Amino acid sequence: MMNSQNGNGEPADIPKTGPEMSEIVLIGVNHKTAPVELREKLAFSGEETQNALKLYQKTPYINEVMILSTCNRVEVLMVTDNRSHAIEAILSFIAGTKAIPQAQLKKCTYIHSGTRSIQHVFRVASSLDSMMIGEPQILGQLKKAFKTAVNQKSTGLILNRLMHKAFSVAKRVRSETGIGGHAVSISYAAVELARKIFDTLDGKTILLVGAGEMAELAVEHLIHNTSSGNLLVANRTLSVGVELANRYNGNAIRLEEIPEKLKTVDIIISSTGSPNYIITKAHVKPTMRLRKNRPLFFIDIAVPRDIDPAINRISDAYVYDIDDLQGVITENIETRNAESIKAERIVDESVIKFTDWHERLDVIPTIIALKNKLNGIAKMELSKTLQTLKHLSSNDQMAFERMTASLIKKILHDPTLFLKNPGSHRNKSVYLDFTCKLFNLDKERDETIR
Amino acid sequence: MNSILFIIILLYLLSSAGYIIFLFAQKKIYHKLSYSIMMAGFGVHTVLIGVEFFQIGYFPAQNLHQTLLFAGWSLAGVFLVLKYRYRLNILGVYAAPLTTAIMIAAFCVPAVAVAPTPLFKSLWLILHIIIIFIAEGSLSLACGTGILYLIQEHAIKTKSNRFFLKRLPSLEFLDRTGYAFIVTGFTMLTIGLITGFIYAQIVWGRFWSWDNKEIWSVITWLIYAALLHGRLVAGWRGRRAAIMAIIGFAALLFTFFGVNFLLEGHHDEFTKW
Numbered sequence: 176m177m178n179s180q181n182g183n184g185e186p187a188d189i190p191k192t193g194p195e196m197s198e199i200v201l202i203g204v205n206h207k208t209a210p211v212e213l214r215e216k217l218a219f220s221g222e223e224t225q226n227a228l229k230l231y232q233k234t235p236y237i238n239e240v241m242i243l244s245t246c247n248r249v250e251v252l253m254v255t256d257n258r259s260h261a262i263e264a265i266l267s268f269i270a271g272t273k274a275i276p277q278a279q280l281k282k283c284t285y286i287h288s289g290t291r292s293i294q295h296v297f298r299v300a301s302s303l304d305s306m307m308i309g310e311p312q313i314l315g316q317l318k319k320a321f322k323t324a325v326n327q328k329s330t331g332l333i334l335n336r337l338m339h340k341a342f343s344v345a346k347r348v349r350s351e352t353g354i355g356g357h358a359v360s361i362s363y364a365a366v367e368l369a370r371k372i373f374d375t376l377d378g379k380t381i382l383l384v385g386a387g388e389m390a391e392l393a394v395e396h397l398i399h400n401t402s403s404g405n406l407l408v409a410n411r412t413l414s415v416g417v418e419l420a421n422r423y424n425g426n427a428i429r430l431e432e433i434p435e436k437l438k439t440v441d442i443i444i445s446s447t448g449s450p451n452y453i454i455t456k457a458h459v460k461p462t463m464r465l466r467k468n469r470p471l472f473f474i475d476i477a478v479p480r481d482i483d484p485a486i487n488r489i490s491d492a493y494v495y496d497i498d499d500l501q502g503v504i505t506e507n508i509e510t511r512n513a514e515s516i517k518a519e520r521i522v523d524e525s526v527i528k529f530t531d532w533h534e535r536l537d538v539i540p541t542i543i544a545l546k547n548k549l550n551g552i553a554k555m556e557l558s559k560t561l562q563t564l565k566h567l568s569s570n571d572q573m574a575f576e577r578m579t580a581s582l583i584k585k586i587l588h589d590p591t592l593f594l595k596n597p598g599s600h601r602n603k604s605v606y607l608d609f610t611c612k613l614f615n616l617d618k619e620r621d622e623t624i625r
Numbered sequence: 626m627n628s629i630l631f632i633i634i635l636l637y638l639l640s641s642a643g644y645i646i647f648l649f650a651q652k653k654i655y656h657k658l659s660y661s662i663m664m665a666g667f668g669v670h671t672v673l674i675g676v677e678f679f680q681i682g683y684f685p686a687q688n689l690h691q692t693l694l695f696a697g698w699s700l701a702g703v704f705l706v707l708k709y710r711y712r713l714n715i716l717g718v719y720a721a722p723l724t725t726a727i728m729i730a731a732f733c734v735p736a737v738a739v740a741p742t743p744l745f746k747s748l749w750l751i752l753h754i755i756i757i758f759i760a761e762g763s764l765s766l767a768c769g770t771g772i773l774y775l776i777q778e779h780a781i782k783t784k785s786n787r788f789f790l791k792r793l794p795s796l797e798f799l800d801r802t803g804y805a806f807i808v809t810g811f812t813m814l815t816i817g818l819i820t821g822f823i824y825a826q827i828v829w830g831r832f833w834s835w836d837n838k839e840i841w842s843v844i845t846w847l848i849y850a851a852l853l854h855g856r857l858v859a860g861w862r863g864r865r866a867a868i869m870a871i872i873g874f875a876a877l878l879f880t881f882f883g884v885n886f887l888l889e890g891h892h893d894e895f896t897k898w
Contacts, residue, residue: 371781371790374797467860470796487782491863499784506787 197238197603199333199533200258201292202265202284203250206306209283216273219244221323223272228327230268236260238604239331241324241338243299245316247306252296254333254604258288290530293337297522297529300341301348302355309354309511314345332604333536337529344525351521352514362396364503365474365495369397369442372470372493380405382440384433384454385447386419389476393444398423407440409433411447437462437471444474445481453481459492476500535617536607542591544616549586553579629673630694630732636666637701637725644717648792656714660705663721667701674698684751688738693731695758700724703762707809711802715793719769749824753817760813761877764849767806768874771867774799778864800862803870811849818842837888841880848873 204217219227224242231240236257243250255261266284270277287295298304302313321338324330330338349355369376379401383390386408398406406425409432410416416427428436430453437443437458447453459471473494475482480496487494535541557579561572590610597606611617643659674695677685685691704720707713777793780786793799821842822832833839852869855861861869 368781370795371777371793372796374795374801464860468862468865469860470863490865493781495784502784503787 197254197256197333197536198258198288199252199292199337200255200261200286200288201250201252201295202262202286203243203248204280204283204285205248205250205304208285213275213279213283214246214249216275217244217249217269218246219249224320224323225327227268227272228324228329231265232327232329234261234264237264239334240329241320241334243317243320245313248299248304250299252292252334252337254331262286290526293529293533294522294526296337296341297344297525298519300345301518301522302345303348303515303518303522307360308515311349311355314342318342332608333533336532340525340529344522347525348518348521352517354511354514354518360504361476361497361500362393364500364507365393365444366396366400368474368493368495368500368503369472372472373441376401376404376442378404379441380407380439382407382409382433382436382443383419383425384409384430384443384445384481385449385477386410386415387446387448390444390446391419393446393474393476394423397442397444407436409436434458434462438465440471441469442472442474443482444476446475446477447481448477449481450479452483454486455483456485456489459486459489463489463491474500535611536604538594538603538607541607541610541616542587542594545590545610545614546583546587548614548616549583553583627732629669630728633666633670633673634725634728634732636662636669637697637721637728640666640717641721641725644721648715648718651792656717659717659721660708660714663701663717663724664705667698667705670698670701683746684754686754688736690731690734690736693727693734695754696761697724697727697731699755699758699762700727700765703759704766707763707766707806711805713770713794713798713802715773716766716769719772720766723765723769747824747827749820749827753820753824756813756820757817760810760817761881763806763810763813764870764874764877767803767810767870770799770803770806771870771874774803774867775864775871778867796863800866803867804856804862807849807852807870807873811846811853814846814849818846837884838880841876841884845873845876845880848876 204214206214209217219242224244227242228240231237231251231253236255237253238256239254241252243252251265253261253265266277266280269275270280295304300314300317302309302311305313317338321330324334366376369379373379376397381394381397381401381404383394383406394406398404406420406423408416408420408425408427409430410419410427411430413427413429419425420427433454437454443454445453454473463471468491471492473482473486473492475494475496478497482494482496484494484496486492557575561567561575567575594603594606594610597603640659640663643655643662647655647659674685677691686695700720701724704716704724708716708720773793774796776789777796777799780788780790780793781796825834826832848869852861852866852873855869856866
């Protein structure tokens with residue numbers, strides 16, 4: 176029932192709701208609704224986020240707020256008593272500071288509230304809403320955004336709980352489904368395979384043959400995983416190689432030096448435009464003995480190929496070309512998609528649980544539940560007492576009943592007024608949550624809601 | 626006795642099933658559970674052997690039934706320790722069913738009463754048996770690790786079998802762990818053979834008597850010695866080391882069983898049934 180999430184929730188024209196309800200509202204743009212040019216403009220730096228949070232805290236009707244800004248999304252999550260005002264304030268602030276016409280901004284903006292907003296947050300945290308489903312960075316980004324907001328003291332009871340739940344949902348999704356399990360890009364697939372050959376990539380030496388863009392892309396992730404590794408760059412034009420090598424603290428070598436270097440390197444990534452094989456079986460075979468058969472992993476992303484596929488037949492040497500890597504990726508994407516169905520179920524379960532808790536924080540049902548609880552107690556005690564006082568007339572009995580009823584009414588008078596309006600600077604949710612706990616109202620509340 | 630043996634087999638069987646489920650489902654809980662069950666089985670197993678030792682008064686490895694019982698015990702024990710040390714969880718898929726098979730074999734072989742002689746009471750003999758069996762346990766795990774290495778290597782080379790590629794650890798890790806098992810096993814084997822020679826000197830008055838068992842033991846020892854030498858000097862690692870570990874274990878099995886069944890020698894009575 177909740178799977179139709181693709182960013183464009185409701186249009187940005189906002190219906191009015193009463194000032195009594197505090198609700199969770201999420202406003203945002205992501206990679207599905209806005210082109211990269213717009214997302215670039217909208218992105219909040221760390222400092223901008225802090226300033227915006229400070230400003231929003233002072234904005235009336237916004238009780239709690241946090242901002243998530245990544246390269247694929249900018250989202251403002253808040254708890255508000257008056258959504259139309261709050262949304263208007265936030266949109267005009269963003270349009271103002273980022274110099275984007277409001278109309279253009281509204282077109283790409285999605286607004287979710289209530290259950291939909293909770294679901295959206297959980298899906299984002301679990302990386303189900305990401306451009307690459309299952310990519311792991313988003314959770315860290317969300318944690319950082321939350322931390323910034325907590326440091327600013329701009330979150331409260333509801334967002335704190337929502338975020339903690341989001342983190343635990345994400346953790347569950349990660350551990351119970353295979354959604355983030357397998358590599359879905361060439362460079363990730365290369366690292367995944369390298370990890371199946373080498374126990375650790377730390378301290379391994381990587382040789383890059385050809386200094387093109389493809390090579391750099393592939394090597395970047397690999398380098399990222401080798402904290403103390405070496406990089407060698409072999410390129411036909413040495414100066415280009417030197418430039419790339421410098422960027423990663425590596426060394427440049429000449430193409431002619433490759434056979435010599437095969438003795439010491441562990442991973443070779445090749446992407447030259449050469450029509451012939453750069454490295455042949457004759458190069459590798461004799462070096463294996465010199466290497467004492469330490470494994471050698473060739474990643475050939477060039478078309479036509481640079482690495483002689485016959486090398487794969489040499490013991491302890493492994494060759495993967497672009498098609499092999501693509502095969503790995505295709506299979507992994509299929510696994511991820513299959514796993515995302517499981518993940519959606521986990522998210523939906525958690526949304527229901529959280530919505531349940533959040534609804535408990537409404538004023539009216541809480542008061543009714545409190546009243547029901549007291550009425551129940553009174554009724555029971557009254558019937559016990561009246562049983563021992565059989566001599567009373569029915570009029571006397573009714574007088575007792577009237578007395579208890581008005582007792583309850585009087586007792587509840589002040590708490591009711593307070594819960595309805597705890598004062599403009601106080602967070603109503605905190606008191607509602609506290610009341611529920613103090614009187615143990617969860618069971619009564621469930622009955623009231625149904 | 627038989628009902629206790631039955632319980633032990635049941636526990637090992639459960640542990641094996643758990644490890645096989647772990648291979649497919651890849652959830653931590655299964656290997657943790659299997660490990661605990663195996664540990665429980667090993668505990669009961671230890672008690673069984675201890676009680677037998679106490680009852681008959683000499684080390685219970687005098688007939689095939691007892692020998693198998695002790696072989697299963699040492700394999701399980703060595704696995705429990707080495708798996709804890711090296712964290713090679715998936716090896717349970719090899720070790721647990723193998724232990725179970727040995728125990729089922731022990732269950733099927735009737736216990737033949739052996740006339741106790743004072744010879745059995747020597748401390749050197751007990752040391753010899755225990756150390757040799759620990760060596761055999763770790764060398765059989767080295768063989769298992771070698772098999773896993775070959776499976777994983779094949780998966781990476783052929784690019785076709787993603788099932789094992791995803792489930793088995795890296796080649797380097799398997800190679801290193803297998804090497805550690807062989808070093809452990811080889812050290813124990815060496816000490817075990819020395820204690821055996823000392824025992825022979827005490828009992829028969831000579832260290833070496835050109836017995837088939839002795840000759841094959843030394844052949845096995847030489848295979849492992851060659852493997853370790855080749856690794857240190859010529860870099861025999863990876864595929865070649867894995868194959869050698871399997872060949873070495875085959876030689877070991879022949880020394881253990883084959884010599885007794887096919888050839889004649891002075892260890893005959895220990896495999897009587």
